[in-house]
Amino acid sequence: MTSSPSPVSPFEPPYAADDRVIATRLLAAARLRTDQDLRIDRTATRLIEAIRAEGDRFGGVKEMLREFALSTKEGLALMVLAEALLRVPDARTADQFIEDRLGQGDFVHHETKSSAFLVNASAWALGMSARVISPGETPEGTIGRLAKRLGVPAVRAATRQAMRLMGSHFVLGETIEAALDRAHSARGPRYSFDMLGEGARTAADAQRYFNSYATAIDAIGHTTDDRPLPDRPGISVKLSALHPRFEAVSRFRVMTELVPRLIALARKAKAYDLNFTIDAEEADRLELSVEVIAAAFGDASLAGWDGFGLAIQAYQKRAAAVIEYVDQLAQNLNRRMMVRLVKGAYWDTEIKRAQERGLDDYPVFTRKAMTDLNYISCARRLLDLRPRLFPQFATHNALTVATILELADGNGGFEFQRLHGMGDALYAQLGQDDPAIATRTYAPVGSHRDLLAYLVRRLLENGANSSFVAIAADDAVPVATLLRRPVDIVGSPDHARHPKIRTPPDLYQPQRVNSRGIEFGERAALNQLLAAVAAETADVAAAPLIDGTAVNGVTRAIVSPIDVTSVVGQARDATADDAAQAIAAAVQGFRAWSQTPADTRASILDRAASLLEQRRARFIALLQREGGKTLDDSVSEIREAIDFCRYYAAEGRKLFGDEPMMPGPTGESNRLRLRGRGVFVAISPWNFPLAIFTGQITAALMAGNCVVAKPAEQTWRAWCSPARLRSRARSTGRSPPKTDRSRR
Ligand SMILES: Cc1cc2nc3c(=O)[nH]c(=O)nc-3n(C[C@H](O)[C@H](O)[C@H](O)COP(=O)(O)OP(=O)(O)OC[C@H]3O[C@@H](n4cnc5c(N)ncnc54)[C@H](O)[C@@H]3O)c2cc1C
Numbered sequence: 001m002t003s004s005p006s007p008v009s010p011f012e013p014p015y016a017a018d019d020r021v022i023a024t025r026l027l028a029a030a031r032l033r034t035d036q037d038l039r040i041d042r043t044a045t046r047l048i049e050a051i052r053a054e055g056d057r058f059g060g061v062k063e064m065l066r067e068f069a070l071s072t073k074e075g076l077a078l079m080v081l082a083e084a085l086l087r088v089p090d091a092r093t094a095d096q097f098i099e100d101r102l103g104q105g106d107f108v109h110h111e112t113k114s115s116a117f118l119v120n121a122s123a124w125a126l127g128m129s130a131r132v133i134s135p136g137e138t139p140e141g142t143i144g145r146l147a148k149r150l151g152v153p154a155v156r157a158a159t160r161q162a163m164r165l166m167g168s169h170f171v172l173g174e175t176i177e178a179a180l181d182r183a184h185s186a187r188g189p190r191y192s193f194d195m196l197g198e199g200a201r202t203a204a205d206a207q208r209y210f211n212s213y214a215t216a217i218d219a220i221g222h223t224t225d226d227r228p229l230p231d232r233p234g235i236s237v238k239l240s241a242l243h244p245r246f247e248a249v250s251r252f253r254v255m256t257e258l259v260p261r262l263i264a265l266a267r268k269a270k271a272y273d274l275n276f277t278i279d280a281e282e283a284d285r286l287e288l289s290v291e292v293i294a295a296a297f298g299d300a301s302l303a304g305w306d307g308f309g310l311a312i313q314a315y316q317k318r319a320a321a322v323i324e325y326v327d328q329l330a331q332n333l334n335r336r337m338m339v340r341l342v343k344g345a346y347w348d349t350e351i352k353r354a355q356e357r358g359l360d361d362y363p364v365f366t367r368k369a370m371t372d373l374n375y376i377s378c379a380r381r382l383l384d385l386r387p388r389l390f391p392q393f394a395t396h397n398a399l400t401v402a403t404i405l406e407l408a409d410g411n412g413g414f415e416f417q418r419l420h421g422m423g424d425a426l427y428a429q430l431g432q433d434d435p436a437i438a439t440r441t442y443a444p445v446g447s448h449r450d451l452l453a454y455l456v457r458r459l460l461e462n463g464a465n466s467s468f469v470a471i472a473a474d475d476a477v478p479v480a481t482l483l484r485r486p487v488d489i490v491g492s493p494d495h496a497r498h499p500k501i502r503t504p505p506d507l508y509q510p511q512r513v514n515s516r517g518i519e520f521g522e523r524a525a526l527n528q529l530l531a532a533v534a535a536e537t538a539d540v541a542a543a544p545l546i547d548g549t550a551v552n553g554v555t556r557a558i559v560s561p562i563d564v565t566s567v568v569g570q571a572r573d574a575t576a577d578d579a580a581q582a583i584a585a586a587v588q589g590f591r592a593w594s595q596t597p598a599d600t601r602a603s604i605l606d607r608a609a610s611l612l613e614q615r616r617a618r619f620i621a622l623l624q625r626e627g628g629k630t631l632d633d634s635v636s637e638i639r640e641a642i643d644f645c646r647y648y649a650a651e652g653r654k655l656f657g658d659e660p661m662m663p664g665p666t667g668e669s670n671r672l673r674l675r676g677r678g679v680f681v682a683i684s685p686w687n688f689p690l691a692i693f694t695g696q697i698t699a700a701l702m703a704g705n706c707v708v709a710k711p712a713e714q715t716w717r718a719w720c721s722p723a724r725l726r727s728r729a730r731s732t733g734r735s736p737p738k739t740d741r742s743r744r
Contacts, residue, residue, distance in 0.1 A: 016363045043398075170419070176193065192235065192441070230275060270305040280344070293310055312340070315365055315371040340392040367495070392416075529620075
């Protein structure tokens with residue numbers, strides 16, 4: 001690695017700070033003077049009128065984007081179809097998939113809304129195909145099958161056509177040469193070219209994307225004139241395209257493998273004095289991205305060049321901290337940096353991810369007005385930090401543009417940016433109002449194969465009912481509504497959060513608390529967990545438990561599936577006698593347990609969940625050492641076990657609790673019918689030794705049964721059979737551990 005250590009301390013602000021605290025700070029500084037507000041109203045109104053006067057200049061594509069928004073079943077089906085066509089290699093599977101998806105959408109009602117021929121043709125073909133093959137309408141028989149065969153090619157043609165339409169709308173060219181030709185003939189704005197492709201899955205993918213960036217930089221560089229930065233073209237780079245493991249847990253690889261690649265590309269861009277911007281991606285990669293950027297930017301070979309830049313997302317609660325960090329970085333290195341401020345394109349993903357991972361809170365705001373408020377606050381700060389930072393305001397929102405123009409106070413030193421295929425009328429009006437305002441167009445380049453992820457974000461943006469472009473295009477919405485200031489919409493810190501978006505821990509309330517997860521992208525939390533797991537070094541000895549008492553006996557060594565020479569603990573297997581005793585104990589305890597009030601049974605399961613949560617590090621250590629699980633899988637497995645306990649406790653309270661229930665069909669009450677049935681034997685599979693084991697037991701216990709449980713025999717056989725150990729030891733050249741009955 002050639003980069004020098006970062007000249008600033010690590011970037012570790014709170015991952016998901018309290019919205020109220022942020023709102024208090026933002027609201028206090030958001031009010032402008034009346035004369036400023038009046039000027040903003042005038043400018044924004046003019047821009048909105050221009051957008052509304054634009055009409056359908058794009059052959060109906062924008063209308064189609066709204067028609068097939070991702071919030072509709074049809075939009076989703078269309079994307080899934082597109083994906084199927086791109087990635088499913090054999091036609092038969094693709095066709096089956098197509099039939100399945102079309103059955104879920106109401107394409108037939110999308111036929112005639114657009115006036116544009118091509119859009120109509122696409123919608124018609126999709127609609128027709130859906131009609132021909134939708135389940136229930138197509139009888140099983142010769143005619144049906146024939147219709148099916150006729151329908152599927154039509155679907156393929158329609159989907160391809162829809163993708164081509166949208167692709168040609170959002171992509172400047174399939175190759176960098178074609179894109180450069182188009183850009184030069186357009187003359188006018190600056191360009192930042194984006195080579196489509198992200199989220200490399202393999203080293204070969206990453207190499208392909210690297211080559212594509214490198215070739216593009218050469219091509220762009222060769223066609224530039226001698227204007228100085230910032231009035232020069234640029235390239236936008238996604239770190240996720242440059243490494244297949246661009247994730248927090250692979251930090252070492254990222255810093256040693258990705259950073260040199262990034263520096264190599266940056267040096268190339270420097271050679272042509274281009275603008276080189278690193279796009280902003282998901283929130284869990286922010287800390288890592290900042291570290292990568294600091295390491296690359298700090299490389300001595302890049303000194304004397306002002307074109308290095310990054311994108312910052314204002315929907316992230318850490319946006320202000322990133323600005324302060326990069327400003328400090330630039331200051332310490334005595335360099336300039338270009339900073340693109342965006343609101344952020346992964347909002348839905350961020351919300352879903354935080355819920356799915358059971359985080360304490362969201363790293364992004366949940367109200368759009370908070371994002372807008374933060375955007376303006378960040379814009380103000382960036383304007384203050386000129387010229388060390390060169391602000392690039394990327395937005396298609398007329399009110400945001402008008403506010404920034406007011407805050408910039410006629411002083412230059414910044415630019416506005418739009419995406420190719422969006423914001424045309426707004427930016428044309430901006431140019432007419434004041435030709436001195438600098439603008440840049442972000443221009444994706446590539447084939448349809450790499451378009452999908454980008455297109456999904458554009459569909460979300462164009463179809464969302466909170467999105468400025470969607471509302472501005474709707475004449476029924478009064479201009480005054482579009483001029484409402486974020487500060488007025490939020491009003492008070494108490495309204496900083498969206499009332500309907502629960503925090504991840506409360507997702508299943510009032511039934512139950514969600515199990516707590518961890519964000520590996522928050523380094524402090526990850527390090528804390530790793531330290532706790534590493535501290536779990538105590539010897540492990542497992543033995544059968546009968547009625548809560550461990551049974552002594554001959555033990556055998558349990559070895560690690562990763563390193564068969566390492567003993568992770570001792571286990572004493574149950575004998576047939578033990579099993580008989582366990583069953584006898586369970587039979588004896590059944591009456592008392594089944595008569596224990598449901599609420600008491602549920603409370604015991606809740607307590608088990610809390611204990612599992614408290615002892616998370618211990619269970620992770622066990623799952624990793626004995627089961628060979630990754631950290632991520634271990635955390636998921638423990639969370640599943642905890643959720644099982646709480647889920648059955650909550651369901652059990654409902655079914656067996658004290659509230660009166662409806663009588664069953666024979667007049668008896670449900671509660672009477674839902675009684676414990678006796679003793680259950682549970683044998684859990686080897687691959688989820690904690691989660692499924694817990695799930696089986698807790699369900700039966702909650703229902704008032706007693707349980708005798710054991711893991712599947714394969715759990716240890718898979719790793720520890722003497723033959724297997726001998727063969728593994730042979731292949732590793734080490735002697736096998738003693739698995740004989742050596743300890744009592
Ligand atoms: C030149 C350019 C480059 C870009 N590069 C990037 C990039 O590197 N990384 C990236 O992520 N995006 C990038 N984008 C996409 C950008 O994030 C979106 O285009 C932008 O958010 C749209 O904002 P707007 O002001 O045009 O529209 P608006 O309609 O005013 O804002 C829409 C945005 O508000 C936010 N939002 C919506 N609902 C909520 C909610 N309930 N709570 C909180 N926030 C909400 C979202 O960020 C949404 O995108 C880029 C855009 C441009 C123009």
